[in-house]
Amino acid sequence: MSARALPYRPHNHDACVSQALADARSICRKQNARLTPTRERVLELIWQSHKPLGAYDVLAKLTAEGHNAAPPTVYRALDFLQQYGLVHRIASLNAFTGCAHAGEQHTGMFLICRACGNVLELMDPSVARAIETAANAETFRTETITLEVAGLCPGCQAGQHHE
Amino acid sequence: MSARALPYRPHNHDACVSQALADARSICRKQNARLTPTRERVLELIWQSHKPLGAYDVLAKLTAEGHNAAPPTVYRALDFLQQYGLVHRIASLNAFTGCAHAGEQHTGMFLICRACGNVLELMDPSVARAIETAANAETFRTETITLEVAGLCPGCQAGQHHE
DNA sequence: CATGCAAATGTTATAATGTTGCAAACTCTG
């Protein structure tokens, strides 16, 4: 799993996608999970932008390329990809984004730009720790954390490149 | 705004609700906001349990009591209540819960028990600080934070009172 | 290679959640 460029900095995004796919194949192989063509294609579509994609956006793209797909096709692929930590669901957007830290143990923190729509996934142990501590103080047993921060990314704070 | 009992500890919930309504009336009066009968009734329905209520659950309750309501009725009331910080939307549940800290400046952190469904809202400055720091490190301008922790509340860890 | 099981996919329908647009009613203010 290699380091990745920030979504809002120019980078070779094709390489970004290829890397994600290679990582995914490796992760699935290790766990005897079947990264079937549909699943892989869905993962690729999601990685093709740093903006989260809705399930029906994915469906539309599949349909556009001739794939005979229905909603369950997409939701099942997304369930699989989530299960293996290859994509995340962004609850506040009802959308999905590629996991930037697939294979690593992490609590994702998502910075969502309301202007350009890009999402940056961070892995911040000190945030995770603070949350865990607060939950423990209430004798609450944490299982999953949803942490989504909406705001403005560096680029959009300047009022520019609203792409 | 007074301290409130924890949802999973027995308490006089009628008083809990009355207090929330009194607080809400006071907050709206101060801001010249109109807490109309429908809005107030929706707030009360939401406060009547510590389990978040879906918009359509609220709608069903309104309908059951003879109110001539349609989805927009509920969503509009909920929008209003959110705007004045009287309820929160729990994105991971598509549901709404009464705000336990109405009127106070806060970043809500929600502890959601997957067994009993109760939600406890915490206000934890150190968590808020850690998140803000992590976002700042990416030059991201934070606007709103969604922080929802799913797990088991103290009562349900014992395998009991799953109501 | 046959065969049988489990996993994955196709297909149709439907459920659950949320929004738009417009007209009528209400509320406040002058």
Place this chain on the structure above:
DNA sequence: CAGAGTTTGCAACATTATAACATTTGCATG
């Protein structure tokens, strides 16, 4: 009480997600 702005009623619709069941595929094993 007239007019402006806000709130509500109402119908239709859009979006997101799941259920149920038939069919196909991958693959281990006899």
